[in-house]
Amino acid sequence: MMEWQQQQQQQIQNQQQIIHHLQNPEDGIGNGNGGLYVKVMTDEQMELLRRQIAVYATICEQLVEMHKAVTAQQDLTGMRLGNFYCDPFMASGGHKITARQRWTPTPVQLQMLERIFEEGTGTPCKQKIKEITMELTQHGQISETNVYNWFQNRRARSKRKQSVPAQNNGESEAEPEVESPRDEKTKPEDIMSLDNSAPRAENMYLQSPEIWKF
Amino acid sequence: MMEWQQQQQQQIQNQQQIIHHLQNPEDGIGNGNGGLYVKVMTDEQMELLRRQIAVYATICEQLVEMHKAVTAQQDLTGMRLGNFYCDPFMASGGHKITARQRWTPTPVQLQMLERIFEEGTGTPCKQKIKEITMELTQHGQISETNVYNWFQNRRARSKRKQSVPAQNNGESEAEPEVESPRDEKTKPEDIMSLDNSAPRAENMYLQSPEIWKF
DNA sequence: CTTTTATGAATGAAGG
DNA sequence: CCTTCATTCATAAAAG
Incomplete structure (x- = not known):
């Protein structure tokens, strides 16, 4: 998770360089041209721009998707919570209700x-x-x-x-928590790996390495 | 919420047009120039590019921040889940890693x-x-x-x-302190922060006017 | 103020 | 279907 953010940062930095170039065309990119004033770029520069822009388009799409996924989850799980403190929110005078979400026994x-x-x-x-x-x-x-x-x-x-106190007793595993009593719970049809979300985020990072080649 | 995503899409579409222009310089942007082959752009086109790129840089930064905020709480647990199956321990002890957790819908x-x-x-x-x-x-x-x-x-x-709509509510006796000083908790609420993110996203696009100035 | 712990609440699954 | 259990999540409270 941190990973992709770093990469994103790098992307942004990278982009900033491009912007810098645009803002400081001392590299000989621009020149005057008679009555029609134009900026001139080499093919390479043009290509660089293209790719850079493509990268941004991709990143943004990915980010949108990711955000959609994340918020979808929150929205749905929040739905249940929404009934307590989210529904009447903001509706009145824009003042937060700040209702307590959790009961606490006296x-x-x-x-x-x-x-x-x-x-x-x-x-x-x-x-x-x-x-x-x-x-x-x-x-x-x-x-x-x-x-x-x-x-x-x-x-x-x-x-x-009660089961925790008898932890390091004869059990030599570095594994923190496993359920011993009903271990046979792997019983039904399929082993459901919930790697549905995590791996999906994984290949979300930057799945187009070639775009980095320039 | 939906709003900013749509705008994102629009941005991306917009960008795609730019890319299209870059890839199809039939607009008279490019021309030959002696031994040095260059592409030529008008000031307007150059300006457009600059702005577009700047917008993307800003959007990406904002998205990264937003995503960071949104996932700060929840994706840590997601990573934790991720460890269960990607775990290197799998090979270490030859020990049973006791099956998956329960299924969780994406x-x-x-x-x-x-x-x-x-x-x-x-x-x-x-x-x-x-x-x-x-x-x-x-x-x-x-x-x-x-x-x-x-x-x-x-x-x-x-x-x-439905049968028990009265879920719960505030504390017990000491509740009446409505707008107490500590009420303004700095702690971000998940759902609320999302709601906040939407408006923030709205002014994300052009919120840095100086970036347009070049 | 940040991190850790305790615990109210949500939820997938099992039993009947 | 309904109830119950086990696990997980989120947050109030406590610790640093």
């Missing part, structure tokens, strides 16, 4: 949640969620979804913490 | 899925799934199971979203 709520979690069955059914939510609302803004998520995360992370 | 795929979901019958029958999968394969690795799951999840969650 200390009191947290305490109560922890207590319920420890004593509870660990499977807070829907009805239970409702109750808890009702109760916690007394101590601050909260929704059933918040409670649901909280228990989900709490359980998942409580569970993970 | 932006294009997501777009197409969303479109189908909205317009479609909502009942992705077996045959339909096959078709969709075939089509989406053109844009990245995907399996019928992926498509199936996606529709299942999409429907279920879309449904739940």
Whole structure:
């Protein structure tokens, strides 16, 4: 990722040289010509320009594509977020709403949640969620979804913490995280490599090396 | 958002015309000149070229910056994913690299899925799934199971979203501080920054009048 | 102010 | 279909 940006920079620098040439035609490019005032370029210079311009056209196209891809992703993933804080944005008076995007439990709520979690069955059914939510609302803004998520995360992370302590025990791999319990999850039809996005960006950098040859 | 892309396209088209002119100097630009073969341009043509090139330089710089901003957050994770399969560790230990992560739709795929979901019958029958999968394969690795799951999840969650529209909101008691000093966070928000980028792109083209002065 | 960590939320996949 | 789990993402909070 950094790579292509560097290359882009180089391109731009390169281009700047061209511009410099244009701006300082002391190289003998330009001269007067009778009543018709013209600038004169050698074939080489002309070719250079052509190629340089072609390079820019390519770069811009690529950048547009890349940006399209990136923003498409963000737009779609943002769609879900958009409901909270993006929809009413800017609409009123151009003032940012600056709504909080993420619920944060108050200390009191947290305490109560922890207590319920420890004593509870660990499977807070829907009805239970409702109750808890009702109760916690007394101590601050909260929704059933918040409670649901909280228990989900709490359980998942409580569970993970247990497997981590037994990490460097008999396992000599430099690999940080692998899931041992359900390792057979490579079960369905295909191994899906999600190299869909990364490699695509890779050959996006500058796929026309010959253009650099001049 | 769409706006600047269109303008980009226009720019590119515009540029292509220039290239065309360069490649087809039937406009009387070029002529012979004794032993030194040169191309000749009028001042106007030269000026046009200069401007065009300058515009490209500016656009590229701006695009690089924009892209940098947009991807600063998200493409780091993308790179991280990239490491999983391009990983040199593959050869080192002969150790299992434990299969891929879960499938993630590419932006294009997501777009197409969303479109189908909205317009479609909502009942992705077996045959339909096959078709969709075939089509989406053109844009990245995907399996019928992926498509199936996606529709299942999409429907279920879309449904739940309606029953519980009240997602969440601000903190608890200490929220009322609306326009507090720290409210003006310097931290760029992804979606917002994109929105900002659009207007910025708008004045990208000619925002440096001095560049036109030469 | 920048970097790291903790954690609320989103989502692909499995089970029933 | 619905629920549940596991993983990932993004960001508020904490650390430097």
